[in-house]
Amino acid sequence: MKLAVLAVQGAFIEHEKMLEKLGADCIEIRKKEDAEKAFDGLILPGGESTVMGKLIKELDLYNVLKTKIDNGLPVLGTCAGLILLAEKLSNDEQVHFGTLPVTVKRNGYGRQLGSFHTDGHMAGIGRIPMTFIRAPYIESVDPAVDVLARVADKIVAVRYKNQLGASFHPEVTADTRVHEYFLQMVKEINCRAVHSSIEM
Numbered sequence: 001m002k003l004a005v006l007a008v009q010g011a012f013i014e015h016e017k018m019l020e021k022l023g024a025d026c027i028e029i030r031k032k033e034d035a036e037k038a039f040d041g042l043i044l045p046g047g048e049s050t051v052m053g054k055l056i057k058e059l060d061l062y063n064v065l066k067t068k069i070d071n072g073l074p075v076l077g078t079c080a081g082l083i084l085l086a087e088k089l090s091n092d093e094q095v096h097f098g099t100l101p102v103t104v105k106r107n108g109y110g111r112q113l114g115s116f117h118t119d120g121h122m123a124g125i126g127r128i129p130m131t132f133i134r135a136p137y138i139e140s141v142d143p144a145v146d147v148l149a150r151v152a153d154k155i156v157a158v159r160y161k162n163q164l165g166a167s168f169h170p171e172v173t174a175d176t177r178v179h180e181y182f183l184q185m186v187k188e189i190n191c192r193a194v195h196s197s198i199e200m
């Protein structure tokens with residue numbers, strides 16, 4: 001299984017270390033040729049979504065990645081990565097990939113004091129540590145979206161088809177279960193894709 005991590009800005013190395021720990025192959029996406037390679041899943045890390053969004057366009061990654069996500073490529077977006085996926089931002093005009101039908105509030109917990117650590121229940125996994133760093137939260141979701149976790153009434157993790165989004169940073173803790181959940185999702189989606197191409 002080969003995973004790609006968007007590596008233009010932000011906390012991509014932490015995701016790569018997690019994948020390494022779990023024995024998954026990983027490539028970095030820094031330029032268009034990287035995005036065009038074949039891979040089974042994509043991780044959009046935390047960082048600064050405005051900067052990342054700008055770089056995605058400038059480096060000509062936008063169309064390739066958006067098409068892949070639209071076509072069912074499994075994707076995990078954490079924190080700024082979730083912002084990149086969101087269809088709507090309640091406090092920002094700029095929409096990036098816009099593939100995940102949720103409304104996200106950037107810096108939802110405040111800009112400076114918004115970093116904290118807690119733990120919470122994530123559906124399909126159990127109780128996990130959650131680190132929030134100037135994090136967004138999800139204000140509302142389309143009815144087709146599965147809410148996987150809430151912290152103090154705020155939605156902090158969702159799944160919609162091939163997309164998994166979390167407003168916290170699972171890659172900065174020692175707990176590997178969110179990444180394991182994502183790798184399982186990658187396996188299932190790719191397995192289904194192989195079966196449907198055989199049936200065609």
Ligand code: GLN
Nearest residue numbers: 046047048049079080134
């Ligand atoms: N506040 C950042 C943004 O709006 C996200 C923070 C993060 O990814 N840790 O892009």
